[in-house]
Amino acid sequence: MAKPELAVSVSTVRTLCGGATSLNLSSKKINNVPKRVSGLTKLSVLLLNNNSITGLPADLLSLRRLSELNLGNNALKKVPSVLGHLETLKKLYLFSNQITEVPPDVLGGLPNLTVLNLNHNKIQRLPAEIKSLTKLLHLSVLDNNLEEVPAEIGHLTMLSELNLTSNKLSVLPQQLYKCKDLTKLHVARNKLTSLPEGITALTKLHILDVAGNNLSMFPVEFHLLPLKELYCEGNRFVKRKPMPSVQGAEVLALKELVARFVLRTGRDRHSWVHMRLPHYPCLTTLLANASCCAICFSPFVTTWLECVHFISLKKDMKMKTSLTVPVRALLCSYKCFNTDGHYYYGVATS
Ligand SMILES: [Zn+2]
Numbered sequence: 001m002a003k004p005e006l007a008v009s010v011s012t013v014r015t016l017c018g019g020a021t022s023l024n025l026s027s028k029k030i031n032n033v034p035k036r037v038s039g040l041t042k043l044s045v046l047l048l049n050n051n052s053i054t055g056l057p058a059d060l061l062s063l064r065r066l067s068e069l070n071l072g073n074n075a076l077k078k079v080p081s082v083l084g085h086l087e088t089l090k091k092l093y094l095f096s097n098q099i100t101e102v103p104p105d106v107l108g109g110l111p112n113l114t115v116l117n118l119n120h121n122k123i124q125r126l127p128a129e130i131k132s133l134t135k136l137l138h139l140s141v142l143d144n145n146l147e148e149v150p151a152e153i154g155h156l157t158m159l160s161e162l163n164l165t166s167n168k169l170s171v172l173p174q175q176l177y178k179c180k181d182l183t184k185l186h187v188a189r190n191k192l193t194s195l196p197e198g199i200t201a202l203t204k205l206h207i208l209d210v211a212g213n214n215l216s217m218f219p220v221e222f223h224l225l226p227l228k229e230l231y232c233e234g235n236r237f238v239k240r241k242p243m244p245s246v247q248g249a250e251v252l253a254l255k256e257l258v259a260r261f262v263l264r265t266g267r268d269r270h271s272w273v274h275m276r277l278p279h280y281p282c283l284t285t286l287l288a289n290a291s292c293c294a295i296c297f298s299p300f301v302t303t304w305l306e307c308v309h310f311i312s313l314k315k316d317m318k319m320k321t322s323l324t325v326p327v328r329a330l331l332c333s334y335k336c337f338n339t340d341g342h343y344y345y346g347v348a349t350s
Contacts, residue, residue, distance in 0.1 A: 026050045026070070038062045049073050049093065056080035064088065072096055072117070084109030095119040095140075104129040111135065119143055119163075131155035142166055142186070154178035165189055165209070177201040188212050188231065195219050210235065217326040217347075220291075223311045230313060230321070238326050238347055240310055256302050260332075263290055263299035293332035295342055305331040307344040 022045035023037065030051045037046070038059040046063070049072040056071075060082050068091040069083075076097040083092070084106035092110070095117050102118070104127035113133050119142040126141070131152035133139075138161045146167035153159075154175030161184040169190040176182075177198030184207040192213040199205075200221045208227055212234040252260075262283070265273040277284055290299045294307070308326040313319040329344050331337050337346065 021045065021065075023047070031075075033057055033060065035059075041065065044068065046070070056082050058082050061085040067091065069093070077101075079103060079106050081106060086110070087112065089113055091115040093117045094121070097121055099123055102126060108132045114138070116140070126150055126153075128152045134158065137161070139163070149173050149176075151175045157181065160184070162186070172196050172199075174198055180204065183207065185209070200224055208232075217308050217328045220294075220328050220330060222325075222327045223316045225317070227317055227319065230317075230319060230323075230325075232323075232325060238308055240326075240345065252304075253302070256300070259287065259290070259301040260299065263287055263301070267299070291330045293336055294329040294344060295331055295336040295339060298332050300330075300332045303330050304333050305337055305346060307331055307337070307346055309343050309345070 019042055021042055023040060023043055024047045025034075026047045027050040031053060033048065033053065033056055035057070037043075038057060039062070041062055042065060043063050044065050045068045046066060047070045049070040051074050053071065053074040054076060063086060065088055066086050067088055069086070069089060070093040072093045073096040076094065076099055078101050079094060079099060081103060083089070084103070087109060089110055090112055092113060092115065096119065099118065099121040100123060102123060107127060107129040111132055112135055114135055115138045116133065116136060117138075117140045119140050121144050123141060123144040124147060126146070126149065128150045129152075130150060133156060136156050136159055139156070139159060140161070140163040142163050143166040146164065146169055149164065149169065149172060151173040152175075153173060154177070156179055158181055159179045160181050162179070162182060163184075163186040165186045166189040169187065169192060172187065172192065172195060174196045176196055180202065181204055182202050183204050185202075185205060186207075186209040188209045189212040192210065192215060194215065195210065195218065197219045199219055203226065205225055206228045208225070208229070209231040211231045215232070215235040216238050262273055262277075265271050266277055266287075268274060277287075286301065290301050291303060292299055307329045309329050310324050311317065311327050313321050313323045313325065331344065337344070
């Protein structure tokens with residue numbers, strides 16, 4: 001049997017002679033990338049997976065045509081900095097290493113990346129520079145130690161698949177709603193207590209996996225999502241268990257009363273309020289957080305009453321499963337809550 005080093009040489013020489021555009025050095029038991037590889041400037045595909053590589057040589061930046069690099073299943077502790085100079089890279093696989101850190105400048109140098117696979121590492125955070133990856137279609141960070149996702153993920157407007165399964169996330173950024181092309185979102189086995197409200201703006205979302213989290217309900221208007229598959233077992237959803245409650249007096253603060261008046265009047269485009277609002281940025285910001293009553297559709301800022309309604313995935317979302325799940329609904333007042341003919345339940349907090 002040929003020694004590993006010899007096998008590498010023969011393969012490299014063949015590539016050199018033929019001017020090949022791909023080189024497969026996977027499972028060659030190598031610790032380092034052979035020096036000659038950096039001379040193969042026509043390479044577009046380089047497979048280095050299933051080895052014991054701990055770093056990459058700086059002269060690899062001479063691979064000016066490289067579009068796919070597989071470094072999966074090696075011994076990297078950090079995303080090698082030379083990658084930040086491989087501007088032509090489209091697919092980058094770094095799964096099953098021991099990576100703890102993703103340097104910001106590396107991501108900043110990969111504007112053409114469409115696939116980034118960081119599965120099975122020890123990454124705690126992704127840098128804000130992830131916003132540079134504006135062509136990214138698939139991002140997978142499955143089985144890591146992520147505690148948060150940067151808000152800048154909202155810049156990835158072409159992202160179609162996002163896999164954050166098996167991390168330590170307790171919250172997802174609100175800005176996720178900007179990833180309008182998202183079709184698959186996997187966030188199973190995290191610590192999520194809620195999903196961002198804006199998620200319902202993801203009009204292409206077909207698969208959502210939130211199994212094994214701490215969700216108590218789904219966000220407002222969740223049933224409008226075009227989901228085909230939903231995985232949500234192993235959460236802490238509120239149950240439909242009617243119990244008596246005492247209703248406190250309905251006293252709204254002056255600020256809320258004024259806010260409701262401004263919101264209501266401002267809906268009319270020809271109103272004085274609507275025309276003057278742009279001159280008061282503080283007020284506009286405050287009113288941007290307004291919600292709409294699920295019963296009377298009146299706007300309000302402070303949530304008076306958080307309710308749920310239970311939707312049937314089969315009947316309301318045309319899915320194959322017969323599951324019923326709780327969806328958040330916000331009401332403006334007890335007056336609305338006490339009207340007949342609706343299916344909203346108040347949520348018991350204890
Ligand atoms: Zn109302």
